[in-house]
Amino acid sequence: MKLSVATWNINSVRLRMPIVRYFLKKHAPDVLCLQETKCPDENFPYKDFRKLGYEHIAVHGQKGYHGVAIVSKQPFSKSGRDSFCGKQDARHVSAVLDGDAGLSKPLAIHNFYIPAGGDEPDRKINPKFAHKLDFLDELKSYSACLDSIGGGRSILVGDLNVAPLEHDVWSHKQMLRVVSHTPIEVEKFGAVQKAGGWIDMMRGFVPDTEKLYTWWSYRAQDWVASDRGRRLDHIWTSPALAGAGREMRVLRGARGWARPSDHVPVIATFDL
């Protein structure tokens, strides 16, 4: 069975509903994982999603900032919300799809919003950077647990806020001291990946030697002309799904839609 999963840092789900609607009508992924919903659970636009055919919804939100959600055309058998670093800051939500979704074996989908890390890449003077590094350490020890809820078949997506490879940023050299591409973050990010055996699905479709971005700053005068992007959004699979990917698209054009998010959707299709 084919299953498509999209991830999109939406930067306020309520404000962005017009382009979310457009995206779902045009691309119709089975599952959409959102980050930075900036929306308390009770104010999540459930009705809008149900109307669009996404009747199965798991949210982990809070007022003002952060917040994640999974909306799906296929039913879940369960959903979960984990906390990291002893904070209740709405950075993870998961769902398990199985027989009712037409799958012969269960599949877990984990949706993450990893801390951005602030400006200064120094944990001694920047608590946000310390939190990001600690979050990555905790995620490393938690990788096996994440995979266990899907019985060894998991997809991990989200705004992971690290651009690990040289061609995940517009200038490797100029980004080495910029949060999201510093060696310490890349090292810890790699350790998370290794601990869970997670496979970088996107790079299975685009060679490491080719530029690949999912985020362009709002601050650029002309994001197309400067094209100074970063690949901060990711789609990982557990080893059991290594060969299951069929297609991967980064919807670069979405950065130019009306009132855009600074991130664009990434859609992956699997044969499960």
Place this chain on the structure above:
DNA sequence: ATGACCGACCATGTCGGA
């Protein structure tokens, strides 16, 4: 300095984003 923006909120500035 890459760049000087964007969104939420008990708002007319401050925090968070990255």
